[in-house]
Amino acid sequence: MEFKKNSLLLAPMAGITEPVFRGICREFGADIVVSEMVSAEGILYGSKATIGLIMFDEVQRPTGIQLFGGNPEHLARAASFVESKVSPDFIDLNAGCPVQKVVKKNGGSSLLRDITHFGRIVRSMVDAVSTPVTVKIRSGLHKFQWIDVEFALMAQDCGAAAITLHPRSQSMMFSGHSFWERIAEVKKAVSIPVIGNGDICTASDALEMFDQTGCDCIMIGRGVYGNPWLFRQIKDALSERPVQEVDIRYRLTVALDHLERYRSVYKDSVAGRDMKKHAAWYCKGVPNAAVLRNTIFRCSSAEELRSILLQALESVT
Numbered sequence: 165m166e167f168k169k170n171s172l173l174l175a176p177m178a179g180i181t182e183p184v185f186r187g188i189c190r191e192f193g194a195d196i197v198v199s200e201m202v203s204a205e206g207i208l209y210g211s212k213a214t215i216g217l218i219m220f221d222e223v224q225r226p227t228g229i230q231l232f233g234g235n236p237e238h239l240a241r242a243a244s245f246v247e248s249k250v251s252p253d254f255i256d257l258n259a260g261c262p263v264q265k266v267v268k269k270n271g272g273s274s275l276l277r278d279i280t281h282f283g284r285i286v287r288s289m290v291d292a293v294s295t296p297v298t299v300k301i302r303s304g305l306h307k308f309q310w311i312d313v314e315f316a317l318m319a320q321d322c323g324a325a326a327i328t329l330h331p332r333s334q335s336m337m338f339s340g341h342s343f344w345e346r347i348a349e350v351k352k353a354v355s356i357p358v359i360g361n362g363d364i365c366t367a368s369d370a371l372e373m374f375d376q377t378g379c380d381c382i383m384i385g386r387g388v389y390g391n392p393w394l395f396r397q398i399k400d401a402l403s404e405r406p407v408q409e410v411d412i413r414y415r416l417t418v419a420l421d422h423l424e425r426y427r428s429v430y431k432d433s434v435a436g437r438d439m440k441k442h443a444a445w446y447c448k449g450v451p452n453a454a455v456l457r458n459t460i461f462r463c464s465s466a467e468e469l470r471s472i473l474l475q476a477l478e479s480v481t
């Protein structure tokens with residue numbers, strides 16, 4: 165697995181980047197996709213729901229599976245299980261999640277508390293599998309007390325194949341703007357590919373991140389909410405082709421297609437429930453979007469959601 169220059173990655177996002185959305189993003193130009201974080205303990209426990217999260221369609225390769233946890237031996241065994249079960253293109257270690265549920269279990273950004281322990285985890289995962297192991301970190305625990313360079317160097321020394329940096333601290337959660345200059349610092353320090361992440365919402369943001377930081381690849385999360393064609397727009401911008409804007413009809417047509425794909429994979433009740441947020445995001449710019457969103461969140465089935473989106477589409481024709 166190679167992280168080629170200028171590759172565009174879909175960020176791991178719990179509850180969002182399941183296989184259907186990953187597939188859509190691949191079709192719109194994402195070069196590499198990553199699963200949402202998967203608990204190493206859940207895998208070792210044999211939880212069916214957890215193991216379900218590591219499954220993916222072959223057509224979506226290259227796909228990375230992201231693991232979280234805090235125990236080196238358990239993470240190594242979970243990585244080995246993932247490798248033997250689905251043979252992903254890479255396995256990513258989550259050392260960035262600031263959410264209490266994960267931090268409390270000594271996973272995610274809590275790994276930034278102790279660099280020796282962090283190194284032990286990366287090394288044990290690298291030793292356990294022949295699949296490349298990558299690491300995703302934040303810039304530190306506290307704003308302006310940046311420790312990203314040390315952790316990136318440690319990850320590299322322990323055999324990581326690439327490093328993703330989301331340059332906020334654990335304490336910042338998602339507030340403020342990310343500190344892109346930290347990506348530049350990490351890029352200067354390591355020789356493995358650096359994947360820059362944080363606050364890319366438009367094609368010009370993507371160009372700016374490449375330009376300002378020198379990163380090798382970029383990773384996009386919230387910017388693709390209801391906006392998966394952003395990957396295509398970035399590709400166009402990188403190739404100096406005109407960036408095509410999309411109109412409301414297009415947005416709603418993609419939303420309907422997204423819903424149909426969801427329904428072909430998930431039970432109707434699950435599709436109806438989980439597609440609401442995507443549908444609401446696709447409705448950005450639709451006349452009376454607030455009213456439409458309200459209707460979407462109140463609907464009780466996938467079929468009802470389909471009628472709402474169809475009606476919205478007819479109203480803009």
Ligand SMILES: Cc1cc2nc3c(=O)[nH]c(=O)nc-3n(C[C@H](O)[C@H](O)[C@H](O)COP(=O)(O)O)c2cc1C
Nearest residue numbers: 175176177178200201258330362363364384385386
């Ligand atoms: C709803 C949500 C879920 C997320 N889940 C994960 C996750 O499972 N693993 C991870 O490493 N980061 C996770 N993140 C962080 C994103 O991968 C990304 O680092 C962050 O959103 C910043 O990038 P962005 O500004 O492009 O969204 C999540 C973010 C959001 C908003």
